[in-house]
Amino acid sequence: MKIVSVHEGVVPISSSIRNAWIDFSSMDCSIVAVVSDVVRDGEPVVGYGFNSNGRYSAGEILRRRVVPRLLAADPESLLAEDGQLDPARAWGAVMTNEKPGGHGERSVAVGVIDMALFDLAAKIAGQPLYRWLSDRYGDGEPDEQVFVYAAGGYYAPGKTLRDLQDEMKGFLDQGYRVVKMKIGGADLAEDLERIEAVLEVLDGDGSRLAVDVNGRFDLATALEYGRAIEPYGLFWYEEIGDPLDYRLNAVVSEQYRGPIATGENLFSLQDARNLIRYGGMRPDRDYIQVDPALSYGLTEYLRIQEMLAQHGWSSRRCVPHGGHQFSLHIAAALKLGGNESYPGEFQPTGGFADGAVVEDSHVRLTETPGIGFESKAAFYEVLRALHA
Structure with missing residues (x-):
């Protein structure tokens, strides 16, 4: 070859x-x-x-x-x-x-x-990538379906609380049970109002809602928000401060009892190891979100998985960022905790195969050889044009 x-x-x-x-x-x-x-x-x-x-x-x-x-x-x-x-x-x-x-x-x-x-x-x-990976790096018995949550709830010009609720209802109609929304782009009072509007759609079940700060908060703000949102019992509180401010993350984890998620902006084994050493992450409840597509690829991600195992972390505590087919295959092969999903956003690259069906926040993989870009028609047309 x-x-x-x-x-x-x-x-x-x-x-x-x-x-x-x-x-x-x-x-x-x-x-x-x-x-x-x-x-x-x-x-x-x-x-x-x-x-x-x-x-x-x-x-x-x-x-x-x-x-x-x-x-x-x-x-x-x-x-x-x-x-x-x-x-x-x-x-x-x-x-x-x-x-x-x-x-x-x-x-x-x-x-x-x-x-x-x-x-x-x-x-x-x-072979489809998830089976090829499982045979070489897993146990040969990959997950046949993967947990996915719908990431949305962005800020947008003119977006109302009703618009936010309708967006989340749309995710539920597509088969998602867990959803995620952005916070930190408004003041605390407005964000709490936004959170409570989404919780109405979720029948008040905070365990089905994750919130994402995208690294915006300083320590004082992170703790203030943490105290305010902890009673909701959220799915997780994500990327609270700067991704390399491990001390901030550790202090928040000492005071916020709910799950914390971070790692999507850590791009190497060394940075991920420092998060585990110094970031206060708790293997019984927190989540690691390193995205293989951004962090030197699956080759480096396999090293990160080995490091996590050495520190007592289950692969099920890993839910990669990105919402794409590559991480979906990796999640199935390595038995991760799931994968992000962006319904309708970041096209043509984002999302899964055209025929993918989400049921109770789980999706199955195709048997198309490789990652399966050929089963994502709009994106495949762009990729094919590179070498046609």
Whole structure:
């Protein structure tokens, strides 16, 4: 197996919505197609990748460093002992001459290529990615369905409480039982009013509502909000302060008894380890949200899973950020606690296969080989155009 070419591009995923920190009016993401010399049905087998929402495209790093290293690597060095493509070995090639630290846009670029290589490897094997991963990195018996929650509740121009409630009712109508909304982009009184409006839709059951601050709060505000929302018994209180302010997270965890979730803006094993060491995270109730697509890919995510296990964490406490097919396969293969979902947002990259059905906040995977982008028609058209 040889890599013949790599094609890179950018796709817009912009929206008028905002959270407590950013708006998405100019959001985009990188996409890649890795073309192999393996031919099926008269066509080369191609692996596709992209980066999750929340981080912009990383084309410059892909074009100048990551892709040239992949193409320059000895083809044999990218193969496992059985002669099949090994994305972990390719990861080593693209990280050549990169110093430790500085995790951020580089991790996004590497994650895009890593995703495409895993897609390609599973396609060559003729398996859906979750089964391919389970056979190699899991116990060979993947979850057949994955818990998903509907992420929404953004701030938007002219959005009323009734609009917010209607949005959440729409999620419930689609089969979701657990929903998430943004807070921290208004004052406490207004946010509490918004939370209580959503709880009305959920029959007052706070355990079905998660709230997300997107890293906005300082310690005093985080504690003030924590005291105010704790009586609701929420599903979780997410990314309360700056992702690298481990002390803030630890202090909040000492005083807020409900579950805390964070990690979507940690992009390396080292940062995730520091969260576990210093962030006060509690393995009996809290959640780790590292997104493989943003954090150097699945190759690094597997190392993070090993680290978590060494610290007494169950894989079921991991629910990746991103709301996309790649993490859905990973969740099923590694028996994670679930996966985020963005119904209708961040198109064409976000969401699952076109025919995916959510029932009681669970979704099944397709048997399409690889990640299954071919089962997401609008996105596949964009990806296919990269190398047509």
